Amino acid sequence: MSSFPQYRPRRLRRTAALRNLVRETHLSAAQLVLPVFVRDGKKLRRAVGSMPGVNQTSVDEMLRDAEAAAKAGVGGIILFGVPEKKDATGTAAWDDKGAVQTAVRALKKEIPDLVVITDVCMCEYTDHGHCGILKDGDVDNDPTLELLSRAALSHARAGADIVAPSDMMDGRVQAIRSALDDKGHSGVSILSYAAKYASAYYGPFREAAESAPQSSDRRGYQMDPGNAQEAMREVVCDIQEGADAVMVKPAGPYLDIISRVKAETGYPVAAYQVSGEYAMICAAADRGWIEKDRVMMESLLGIRRAGADVIVTYFATEAARQL
Ligand code: PBG
Numbered sequence: 401m402s403s404f405p406q407y408r409p410r411r412l413r414r415t416a417a418l419r420n421l422v423r424e425t426h427l428s429a430a431q432l433v434l435p436v437f438v439r440d441g442k443k444l445r446r447a448v449g450s451m452p453g454v455n456q457t458s459v460d461e462m463l464r465d466a467e468a469a470a471k472a473g474v475g476g477i478i479l480f481g482v483p484e485k486k487d488a489t490g491t492a493a494w495d496d497k498g499a500v501q502t503a504v505r506a507l508k509k510e511i512p513d514l515v516v517i518t519d520v521c522m523c524e525y526t527d528h529g530h531c532g533i534l535k536d537g538d539v540d541n542d543p544t545l546e547l548l549s550r551a552a553l554s555h556a557r558a559g560a561d562i563v564a565p566s567d568m569m570d571g572r573v574q575a576i577r578s579a580l581d582d583k584g585h586s587g588v589s590i591l592s593y594a595a596k597y598a599s600a601y602y603g604p605f606r607e608a609a610e611s612a613p614q615s616s617d618r619r620g621y622q623m624d625p626g627n628a629q630e631a632m633r634e635v636v637c638d639i640q641e642g643a644d645a646v647m648v649k650p651a652g653p654y655l656d657i658i659s660r661v662k663a664e665t666g667y668p669v670a671a672y673q674v675s676g677e678y679a680m681i682c683a684a685a686d687r688g689w690i691e692k693d694r695v696m697m698e699s700l701l702g703i704r705r706a707g708a709d710v711i712v713t714y715f716a717t718e719a720a721r722q723l
């Protein structure tokens with residue numbers, strides 16, 4: 401490499417055309433995934449206070465949002481359910497007539513080219529708000545695997561392209577993979593939330609999904625934010641169990657993890673720009689402290705640059721419109 405004055409990095413920054421020519425990282429709408437919260441009912445649209453622009457919707461309204469996203473070029477949608485009834489074991493999670501299952505069928509009928517991903521977890525469906533069933537106040541790993549498999553199967557029956565377990569139970573990818581294969585759904589992919597941290601950035605989501613744990617927290621199953629080596633072990637486990645793609649979550653504060661997972665596995669990597677990351681950008685922009693559009697795009701570009709192939713973000717439609 402030559403050095404100054406022969407080498408002048410500023411030469412290639414002189415015009416927009418030059419900058420575009422040598423840009424290393426590109427963001428494309430097709431790589432963005434929009435999260436939505438569906439519940440039973442008709443013409444229902446309830447704003448989520450801590451996430452401006454995000455709503456809980458009935459399936460008909462969700463379709464409008466999905467159509468707008470698809471029209472902007474967004475590649476996929478990830479569905480979360482807000483059931484009317486919750487119980488100790490989260491039975492509504494595998495109800496073939498549930499909001500998520502109904503939404504999947506509607507999406508596959510109306511917008512077949514939009515990739516449909518379903519979040520597989522128990523916390524939206526249990527009355528205690530934990531991601532699995534409880535035994536003596538602790539989340540009981542192995543019996544939870546059967547329930548997660550039932551939920552994933554019902555999503556597959558409805559026509560989901562990808563199921564995305566976000567519970568962080570050990571062995572869930574294996575359990576779900578074999579349940580899907582046993583029932584003839586070998587073509588349904590698994591995107592595992594492999595490195596999911598016990599993060600304070602999930603606060604606004606728990607309002608949207610009405611899924612805050614009623615006692616204690618999720619540190620007994622989600623990962624400790626200080627750990628990177630452990631994230632790699634989690635990712636390797638999930639890949640060995642049959643995950644087709646792996647997710648890192650949250651995204652912005654964990655760019656080092658995204659980068660390592662991509663470099664060390666070569667698998668498709670998704671990153672979830674979570675509710676708190678979204679809310680912070682919206683709140684600061686609302687106060688006029690930052691420029692919303694530029695910070696939104698920069699935050700997404702940073703996640704791409706770190707190595708994410710797919711980005712799950714509440715900005716999906718808005719960002720896609722700018723691309
Ligand atoms: C459910 C789940 C959560 C998120 C995605 N799936 C919440 C949690 O684990 O408490 C968070 C998404 C967000 O904050 O946007 N297990």
Ligand code: ZN
Pocket residue numbers: 521522523524530531566567
């Ligand atoms: Zn959960």
